[in-house]
Amino acid sequence: MGQKELESFLKGFIEKESLFKNKKALQSAFMPETIVHREKEVKLLANILAPSLKTEKPSNLFIYGKPGTGKTLTTKYITKNIINIASQNNVPVNLLFLNCKLKKIADTEYRIVAQLARDLGKAIPTTGLPTEEVYKIFFEAIDSKSGIIIIVLDEIDQLVKKAGDEILYNLTRINEDLKKSQICLIGISNDLVFLDNLDPRVKSSLSEEEILFAPYNALQLQDILRERCKVSFREDTLEEGLIEKCAAFAAREHGDARRCLELMRVAAEIAERKNEKNVKISHLDEAEDKIERDRIFDTIMSLPKQSQAVLYAVMSFQNNDEYVFTGDVYSIYKNICAKTGLKPLTQRRLSDIIGELDMFGIINAKVISKGRYGRTKKISVPMAEQIKEKIKKSLETAMEI
DNA sequence: AGGTATTCACATGAAACTATTCTCTGAGTTAGG
DNA sequence: TAACTCAGAGAATAGTTTCATGTGAATACCTGT
Numbered sequence: 183m184g185q186k187e188l189e190s191f192l193k194g195f196i197e198k199e200s201l202f203k204n205k206k207a208l209q210s211a212f213m214p215e216t217i218v219h220r221e222k223e224v225k226l227l228a229n230i231l232a233p234s235l236k237t238e239k240p241s242n243l244f245i246y247g248k249p250g251t252g253k254t255l256t257t258k259y260i261t262k263n264i265i266n267i268a269s270q271n272n273v274p275v276n277l278l279f280l281n282c283k284l285k286k287i288a289d290t291e292y293r294i295v296a297q298l299a300r301d302l303g304k305a306i307p308t309t310g311l312p313t314e315e316v317y318k319i320f321f322e323a324i325d326s327k328s329g330i331i332i333i334v335l336d337e338i339d340q341l342v343k344k345a346g347d348e349i350l351y352n353l354t355r356i357n358e359d360l361k362k363s364q365i366c367l368i369g370i371s372n373d374l375v376f377l378d379n380l381d382p383r384v385k386s387s388l389s390e391e392e393i394l395f396a397p398y399n400a401l402q403l404q405d406i407l408r409e410r411c412k413v414s415f416r417e418d419t420l421e422e423g424l425i426e427k428c429a430a431f432a433a434r435e436h437g438d439a440r441r442c443l444e445l446m447r448v449a450a451e452i453a454e455r456k457n458e459k460n461v462k463i464s465h466l467d468e469a470e471d472k473i474e475r476d477r478i479f480d481t482i483m484s485l486p487k488q489s490q491a492v493l494y495a496v497m498s499f500q501n502n503d504e505y506v507f508t509g510d511v512y513s514i515y516k517n518i519c520a521k522t523g524l525k526p527l528t529q530r531r532l533s534d535i536i537g538e539l540d541m542f543g544i545i546n547a548k549v550i551s552k553g554r555y556g557r558t559k560k561i562s563v564p565m566a567e568q569i570k571e572k573i574k575k576s577l578e579t580a581m582e583i
Numbered sequence: 584a585g586g587t588a589t590t591c592a593c594a595t596g597a598a599a600c601t602a603t604t605c606t607c608t609g610a611g612t613t614a615g616g
Numbered sequence: 617t618a619a620c621t622c623a624g625a626g627a628a629t630a631g632t633t634t635c636a637t638g639t640g641a642a643t644a645c646c647t648g649t
Binding site: 552554558 | 589590591592593594595
């Protein structure tokens with residue numbers, strides 16, 4: 183592209199009418215005015231949390247449901263409203279919202295408590311203090327406040343998986359020692375059986391109330407999507423039946439609303455890039471492809487080097503044959519290691535890595551018996567040749583071959 | 584022909600080892616009294 | 617003297633290796649016809 187051409191393209195880009203009016207409405211962090219199809223849950227939640235407005239401690243609450251069912255959104259919505267009302271009426275209610283999945287911020291006991299204390303305005307060093315000390319600071323911070331403190335722990339299952347349930351036990355017990363204030367705990371989890379693996383004491387106190395968020399069905403997804411699209415697109419940008427199709431796609435995959443919105447957004451982006459005036463159903467298909475491709479690409483690129491090397495080995499053998507066996511992969515893998523200076527792992531480990539790649543859905547690995555010639559895994563890569571080449575190239579640069 | 588035994592090439596498990604990350608302790612430092 | 621920092625000890629954890637055992641069916645080897 184020459185200088186002139188580029189200039190006119192960029193100028194055109196500014197002048198061009200975008201399909202989007204407000205792209206944010208299709209992003210997962212967006213907070214809509216009203217929450218569609220969660221009336222029952224909203225009401226229930228409001229009922230449970232309302233006592234905080236009278237400075238009475240609400241029951242601890244455990245919320246669970248599959249991803250993309252509006253758990254976080256609904257909770258944020260309610261708590262935000264409660265805080266608003268509370269401040270209007272001068273009722274002391276505090277909110278601490280913590281997503282436990284954020285690495286380096288909230289995935290160990292120390293970090294959680296430290297982060298909570300920081301949210302209350304205390305300065306805590308990242309390391310150096312005994313955990314107990316941090317608890318003490320946190321406790322003092324709380325005790326200096328009065329009224330109700332609502333603590334929301336999002337993706338609480340991740341936390342317990344990494345750091346155990348001791349924190350939860352301590353947090354539920356802390357109320358006994360507080361004089362002026364009370365803590366109300368809300369745990370949000372994607373994992374439906376999470377509660378069962380919990381210490382019974384924690385379990386009973388955390389789940390004084392439970393709310394299950396069921397997946398949306400296709401019709402509900404349509405409504406949600408329609409609502410958001412109204413905000414985010416100009417009129418008449420969507421082809422007839424597009425919303426229905428998009429909802430149907432997502433409903434097929436466990437009714438995940440986040441997916442549904444993403445699908446629509448990506449489809450529209452594709453349409454826009456193609457300079458089309460409407461988003462068409464064909465764009466949806468492309469979007470589904472693209473999302474899946476991106477997902478695979480992302481997982482591959484965030485894999486550890488060893489796994490990448492194994493994957494590369496699998497893919498290099500793929501050229502002529504449909505499938506490879508573990509032994510073949512291992513010998514190629516060792517060559518690759520020699521070339522890149524990577525320390526080769528044992529075949530035992532390689533076998534596990536192949537299993538992991540299979541779990542991720544990047545490759546297919548099936549155990550078969552070749553009779554007299556042993557037992558092994560039959561490995562294939564279910565990808566279009568083009569994409570495979572692209573991934574191979576990226577892996578080569580990533581591993582500096 | 585039909586049945587049994589063998590054998591291959593890994594799979595799968597468990598325990599031991601290692602490197603890394605966290606947490607905690609005590610020494611040293613700083614600042615205020 | 618109390619509070620704060622920070623390096624290093626010790627504990628927890630994740631990633632691997634080592635050792636041991638298991639596995640499904642194509643083939644080799646019988647056995648009796």
